[in-house]
Amino acid sequence: MSDNLNINKKYKTPEEVLKVLFGYDTFRPGQKDIVDAILDGRDVFAVMPTGAGKSLCYQIPAMMLDGITLVVSPLISLMQDQVNSLNEAGVSAAYINSSLSDRDLFETVKKTGNGEFKILYVAPERLMTEGFIELAKSVNISMITVDEAHCISQWGQDFRPSYMKIVEFVKILGKRPVISAFTATATETVREDIVCTLGLGNPYVLIGGFDRENLYFQVDKPKNKEQYILDYIANHPNESGIIYCATRKNVDSLYEILADKGIAAAKYHAGMNASERKQMQDDFVFDYKSIVVSTNAFGMGIDKSNVRFVIHYNMPQSMENYYQEAGRAGRDGLDSKCILLFSPQDIVINRFLLEHKEVADIDPADLETIKERDNQRLQVMERYCYTTGCLRNYILKYFGENHENPCEDCGNCNREFETLDMTDAAKKIINCVYEAKGRYGRGIIIDTVLGAKTARLKEVGATNYKSYGVLNSIKRSMLMRVIDQLVYEKYLVVGDYQVLKMGDIRRLKDSATSVMVKITDEDKRPEKARKVNKKVAEKSSLTSSGYKLFERLRELRLEIAREENMPPYIVFNDKTLIDMSAKVPTTKEEMLEVSGVGENKFKKYGDRFLKAISECCKELPELITKK
Structure with missing residues (x-):
């Protein structure tokens, strides 16, 4: 921790802080507006993708506000990296977490009470302890910054009950400070959750663009993932890259394979001791080793700009996790690859991991909700791995950005797929949507044309439709492809709550118009029997x-x-x-x-x-x- 005492220096403008302390001449898009809002005393909520410069948005106003800024951060390694970087820049900063010895903790608390720090990072678990509450009430807290704010939302991909302590902590302070919250990835539902839970009052909200144009997205399904990785590394010598695996066992196994081939690689997972992890991290960050094989424990706060590729050995559990991890490539703005190696076994592994993930401190009444949302996110990733559409658009649409045209620069846009004429099936699906009068989603529409014998279809009268059972010889997965294509070509429109409605079908009245559907090898495989067990209604019903x-x-x-x-x-x-x-x-x-x-x-x-x-x-x- 630093003894630099820039704490008494008064800066006239944010631009001065930016230049003097951090060495930058100009702000990136969005940063200045956030800084100005905080300095005006407004709460702030910002969603900014990895590499967009979130940290400066609260570190700069922290240096201009009168008191101390508390930064609530979920990971020890992230705190340490941030504090080290700030100390190097001449900013008086420290952290309080479980890694400190009793002596270091005492010194940090003492210096904080004496007003020797401008920024103090703290773990959420620490906030409501008696000692920290006493410290907090004795100092002037000008701002509380919530980093990785999605952790406070049960809709988020990494919900942490300890983050709810932030709400309790703010309530017990005599004077409410400015609250700023930041995250890299958040859907509209998560954003709403964060604002409500933190009680942000008329916040300045910035939702940064999610597109990273220099990243090339690709999904491959190799028979041998290890050989694929060896070939890729051989074809990209001297490039720095991260290879993410779902389990420690996979990390250890792949690391040994690379080491046996003489490849200078590091590894990183929670099963290693702290000194081993620190050594491996330093070897990678300082380019002693160009490749690191890791679980998702690696990467938070690691500002290594020259990562040219990120390969996911296994499918991640959520699009939020995937985009954050893939986004560690190309932070310098240069072209970089984000490759996901998929196999159906990945789904089995992730379901197992989700079933056995830690649920400490989570109300049992909330567990069902959490599991349901985990499963929904897993399904989003599975569809990403199987889609034949533009991968970039798929990701951006998930985060609320809709682009009409494919990017023409991703693995799917540059890949040749087998194309089938599905015009007849498309017209029959459209007829079914017409009969349904825009009331139901894909599930009921597909069940209807397949002729499924379910109580729900009988209840809504779909068994009496003329379209009932007209496509009973076509696989469900193929019908999903047809619907995707109909939506893409705007013959159908997805309404609120994912119901299918009629679009503009005039072109289909021309006999020369066809509906062509791209398929993959997976679409040709035999389909497993589908279990239906729905006691509770769905939106589509x-x-x-x-x-x-x-x-x-x-x-x-x-x-x-x-x-x-x-x-x-x-x-x-x-x-x-x-x-x-x-x-x-x-x-x-x-x-x-x-x-x-x-x-x-x-x-x-x-x-x-x-x-x-x-x-x-x-x-x-x-x-x-x-x-």
């Missing part, structure tokens, strides 16, 4: 009036969440609101039949939700008639 009720209930949930300064999912999760919208309860007894509504939840929220349902039923009487 709601009627149009049911969707309106669902939307009204979502608004009420958000209203309550903001009142109580908590994430919306704690009120009721989406599954509960969907079931509520399908069952339309009007009494306490009926409400308690809704999945996820227990006596305690009803006592807290039941009357307000019953009132909202009653009001909606007056506007939409068909809700009652269809009960």
Whole structure:
């Protein structure tokens, strides 16, 4: 930790801090607006991709504000790297976490109390300890910065219950400081969750563009992954790269293979002791070794700009994780490769890891929600590995950016696929969507044309459609490809909650117009029997009036969440609101039949939700008639 005491130096402008302390002449896009908002006393929430310069957005105003800035950070290695970098720049910074000896902790607390630091990094677990609360109340905290803010959201890919201590901590401070929150990857739902949970008041919000044009995305399915990697390294000599594996066992195995071939590689995982990890990390960062094989424990806060490739030996568990890890390539802006090596076994491995991941301090009532969201994210990654569309657009769409045209510069855009004429099947699917009147999603549409014998199809009357069973000889995966193509060509439109609606089909009336679908080898494989076991309604099963009720209930949930300064999912999760919208309860007894509504939840929220349902039923009487 540094004894540099720039703490008393007064800087006139953010540009002066940027130049004097950090050596940059100009801000990157978005940085100055965030800095200015903080200096104006506004809360800030920013989503900025890896390499966009998030740290400077809070470090610069920290140097200009009167008091100390607390930075809540989830990883010890990340704190240490940030503090070391700040100390090197001449900034008085320190950290408090479990890595400190008792003596170092005492010294750090003493210096903090004496006002010797401008920035103090702290682990979230430390915030509500008696000693830290006493320290916090004795100093002038000008800002609390929440790094990796997605960790506070149960919708996020890396939810950490310890992050909820931030909310408790802010409440006990006599004076509320400015709160700034940053993350690299967050969907719209996660963003909403962060703002609600942290209680950000009229925050300045920046959602940076997610596209990294210098990164080339590619998915390969080699028979032998180890040989693929050896060949790649041989064809790219002297290039620096990271190879991510899902398990420590895979890291150790691949590291041995590379070492046996005389390849200068490092390895990194949580099973190694701290000194070994530090040595391996330094060997890679300082280019003594050009390649590191690692679990996802490696990379947070590692600012190595010349990584030319990131190879994922296994499919990651979420798009958030994948994009953050892949984004460690090409931070210098030069062309770099992001390659994912996929095999169906990856799905099995990830499901096992998710089933056995740590759930300490998580309310058992929330576990089902977490598992459901983990599974949804895994499905997103699986579809990424199988898609024949533009990989870049797939990623950007997940984060809310829609691009009409393919990038023409990714593995899929540059790959030759087998193309089939699926015009007849496409027209039959369109007929089914027409009969469904835009009320259902892909699942029900595909079940209908396949002629599936499910209670849900019978309930909604789909078994009486003319299109029922008309495509029973075509594989489900192929029908998914056809629907994807119809959406891409705008013959169909995806509405709210993923329902399929009619688009512009006039071109299909021309007999010369065809619907051509690209397929892969996977589409030719025999299809496994599909298990159907849905006791609770899905969004795609709601009627149009049911969707309106669902939307009204979502608004009420958000209203309550903001009142109580908590994430919306704690009120009721989406599954509960969907079931509520399908069952339309009007009494306490009926409400308690809704999945996820227990006596305690009803006592807290039941009357307000019953009132909202009653009001909606007056506007939409068909809700009652269809009960």
